[in-house]
Amino acid sequence: MRRVRGDIVVLGAGGKIGPTLAVMAARASREAGVQRRVYAVSRFTRRSAREYLEASGVEVVEADLLEESEWADLPEAPNVLYLAGKKFGTKGQEPLTWVTNAYTPALLAKRYRSSRIVFVSTAQVYDFVHVSTGGATEEGPINPIGEYAMSRLGGERVFQHFASKLGVQAIILRLCYAYELRYGVPLDVALKVWRGEPVSLRVAYVNVIWQGDFSNIALRALERCANSPEVVNVSGPETVSIEWMAREFGRMLGREPVLQGPREDTALLVNTAKCCALFGYPRVPLRKGMEWVAHWVEIGGPTYNAPTHYDVRTGEF
Ligand SMILES: NC(=O)c1ccc[n+]([C@@H]2O[C@H](COP(=O)([O-])OP(=O)(O)OC[C@H]3O[C@@H](n4cnc5c(N)ncnc54)[C@H](OP(=O)(O)O)[C@@H]3O)[C@@H](O)[C@H]2O)c1
Structure with missing residues (x-):
């Protein structure tokens, strides 16, 4: 600046x-x-x-x-x-x-x-x-x-x-x-785990x-x-497995995640090598951001009520 x-x-x-x-x-x-x-x-x-x-x-x-x-x-x-x-x-x-x-x-x-x-x-x-x-x-x-x-x-x-x-x-x-505390894929997954709702694996990987x-x-x-x-x-550098994320949130929130197949092996994924080379790695590691989101869900923090619909495969929003 x-x-x-x-x-x-x-x-x-x-x-x-x-x-x-x-x-x-x-x-x-x-x-x-x-x-x-x-x-x-x-x-x-x-x-x-x-x-x-x-x-x-x-x-x-x-x-x-x-x-x-x-x-x-x-x-x-x-x-x-x-x-x-x-x-x-x-x-x-x-x-x-x-x-x-x-x-x-x-x-x-x-x-x-x-x-x-x-x-x-x-x-x-x-x-x-x-x-x-x-x-x-x-x-x-x-x-x-x-x-x-x-x-x-x-x-x-x-x-x-x-x-x-x-x-x-x-x-x-x-x-x-x-993503942040009020919206994003981690919040979507954490809320589903918290509420005992099925987490779809139709899109099983994200950045x-x-x-x-x-x-x-x-x-x-x-x-x-x-x-x-x-x-x-x-985006972030890692290809994130939704199943892993749901299980991690399950552990953090003390709930058993409900996973819903079938699991697809294709997803909307980006290679961020160029971004990381130009701007460095993100400062907030995924696991840290997930801990913040889990805490937010536990205390009932406000959200935008705007699900990402990351599991949509038809392109209809
Ligand atoms: N957030 C994500 O994860 C994500 C991922 C991929 C791409 N993007 C893109 O990144 C950009 C910012 O993301 P975001 O999440 O902040 O999107 P967003 O919540 O949809 O915000 C975009 C804002 O643009 C304003 N806008 C739309 N039409 C307008 C108009 N005719 N005149 C003036 N303002 C108008 C709207 O605000 P007002 O109602 O106040 O006008 C709208 O809230 C968007 O282009 C989004 O598609 C976001």
Whole structure:
């Protein structure tokens, strides 16, 4: 945050990642002794996100990124992180999903053509791969399953087109399952174990990363923005077995997990070797994050009530 020059805008800042990422940027800047404004742009459907940001020294800008006319009034800044997207509720609202995920990236590249842009996409653009492969590398196999995933690949391609045409400095991060105490695959599994509900092994392997580690990487990625944006998979380094996770939570929570087969050997998995080489290993080891999540479940901590549906194989969300 000391090396990166200028203000920061986080677009789509009202969701699960945006608020803590924007606050991390503001706090890190303060601690680095850097004077800068951090703006959080969203519709703020969740009002508590807005209040949290305002209380933490982030400047809140309410805007609907689907309204072209609103882009011109967004704050000027040399650093932009793009987090807006639509996943859940895609089924039945396919046009809204496509316009959000595949059209707004064109507006983004045009409006912020002179800025560095960290474009957050998803690992859903890949195909399911056999667990023995160690996950999809940035080269593929690309094969988005379902309209949500297709629209995200569309967004990447549209953004790449305009970034190249307009000479935008950018990087594309394909995130695979961030988690923290209020949501994520570990919380989904821990809650099932706690409640005695079956844990599906239909998707039996995942990659996950502590949300704070993702935010840390996303902010440091500003320094890697360049013409012809590179693509980097972002997640934890380990291929996590859902069965192992359920059994660990069972031990931590004093419950016997109920595992539900059949177990499939292909899953949405990413190879994070490039990410780890560029940004280092995550600071929060998986086992530590799981202990925090187990404790959270035990004390009945609040959640977003937003299951990841990590076990969906049809691409329907
Ligand atoms: N969390 C994960 O594990 C994960 C994994 C892979 C990829 N990703 C991607 O990473 C990004 C951030 O993740 P997240 O978990 O924070 O997603 P999220 O909870 O869905 O947040 C995205 C936010 O974008 C905002 N947004 C959507 N359409 C908008 C519009 N037209 N105008 C203004 N704001 C709009 C929404 O906030 P408002 O309602 O306030 O507008 C929404 O809450 C998303 O693109 C997501 O798909 C996340």
